[in-house]
Amino acid sequence: MAAKALHSDSLCHMFLRPIRSDLLECKVCFERFSSEQTGRRPRNLPCGHVICLGCVCALAHAVLRQLECPFCRRKCDVGGTYDCQALLDLQDLLGSAERPRYSLNVSGLLRLQNTFGGWGELINPTGVAVLVSAAVVVVHGGHKKVTMFNSQGHYLHSFGYYGNGRSDLCHPLDVAITPIGHVVVTDAGDHSVKVFSSRGTPLANFGPFELPWGVDVDKCGHILVTDAQAGLLWQVVMDHRCSVVVAKVVVLKDLQCPRAVASCRVSGRVAVLEAQRQHNGNSIPARLKLFSKDFVLLTQVDCFSLNLLNPMELHISCVTFDRKGDLIVADAQQGLVWSLSDLHKTPTLSPLVKARLERPVGLVATEQNSLIVLDSGDHTVKIYSTSADDSDGPKRSKSI
Structure with a gap:
């Protein structure tokens, strides 16, 4: 049973690894997104691309408060960006998945x-x-x-x-x-x-x-x-x-x-x-x-x-x-x-x-x-x- 649980965990990590690398990291600084109120929160640009808040601030003009999307070059205002809720939710779900889980041999509470x-x-x-x-x-x-x-x-x-x-x-x-x-x-x-x-x-x-x-x-x-x-x-x-x-x-x-x-x-x-x-x-x-x-x-x-x-x-x-x-x-x-x-x-x-x-x-x-x-x-x-x-x-x- 322990071997099966270990195998399930290994498969789970293999499945989640590409999600973390493809979806949950900023493709500008390659840092992992965070759901905390920090500079790593994922932000949607009006063009649809997503980068972290830290990169939004780093790419923005200090006076005009505008930036150019590093992928499609479309210009936008900093105020036009917003949290990417889908990635925040996914981040929370994966964080829960990484916490200790119940193994199959644990009895229910009732x-x-x-x-x-x-x-x-x-x-x-x-x-x-x-x-x-x-x-x-x-x-x-x-x-x-x-x-x-x-x-x-x-x-x-x-x-x-x-x-x-x-x-x-x-x-x-x-x-x-x-x-x-x-x-x-x-x-x-x-x-x-x-x-x-x-x-x-x-x-x-x-x-x-x-x-x-x-x-x-x-x-x-x-x-x-x-x-x-x-x-x-x-x-x-x-x-x-x-x-x-x-x-x-x-x-x-x-x-x-x-x-x-x-x-x-x-x-x-x-x-x-x-x-x-x-x-x-x-x-x-x-x-x-x-x-x-x-x-x-x-x-x-x-x-x-x-x-x-x-x-x-x-x-x-x-x-x-x-x-x-x-x-x-x-x-x-x-x-x-x-x-x-x-x-x-x-x-x-x-x-x-x-x-x-x-x-x-x-x-x-x-x-x-x-x-x-x-x-x-x-x-x-x-x-x-x-x-x-x-x-x-x-x-x-x-x-x-």
Whole structure:
């Protein structure tokens, strides 16, 4: 394992070396750019070439405050130069990559506390949410497509037969809970979003969408729905007491195959995961975008950027916020869960779960500081906690 980690580090350095020499050094003085407030900050010239601030000052006329680009000879004013933010961000990412990273044999911070569900009770689960009562709600492909378990993992009840009726579900993809405990389900089968009581009574049905996928409820009680095919994020305002849709508006456009959506109960920020896709024969990696509560883009990161922070190739499959407002992501291909901390600042990858997961497709961070993971690999719900003692192995709940 140590040899593999060393090999990964060697490959990482081989990959990063040309980036540092080709992009992260000034081609006038050949000094490395710096993100600090010094003379080595990369500066964009109006012609598009980049040199460091020190060379801008050295090449500029002392009185006229003008300089000539050393590459294309175009003249410009010193005041017309500005920080090259793309290179500053890349510099920060590479600086993070050079810091000590977690090796593959380091355990995650969370321990498996309980496992429930399994084939038969859950069939190809796709979404998970938690009621205020701590009951766990899962949507899946079974005979009844919404199944509830209590906080100990014992089966409670199910609803949502396959069909096109008001109380039916065709192909549910995700689930969320309203402030008063109603269950919101995206149904890709009939391109709608459906709202039920916790007992399964149909309350509302709205659409149409092209391909409704992810759903969450923000701190104001508004429903957020991604349309993966149309590239949109919808906000649906409901009178939950009367189960009436008050407004349905597009809040984000031009998204690329948006799937998971998560709203932070602390800050109101919204995270949208754009899935990996093919374009003109090329594979475009998944991308995570973070927006303010007013849907202004704050930052974005893709798997390529995250791979600079970690020797493993990451494939984000789902996202949630913890009770402090930090982002948590899961990797369905490698069975891992990571904390991204505050993505609006420099992202920091910290392992949370590195064992006993096969294919995590859903995440919920609870107020009790536990993490609920929906594992479609073995059709189970797994609860992790920092306080669980797993010396005797995880508990396995049975149906009652």
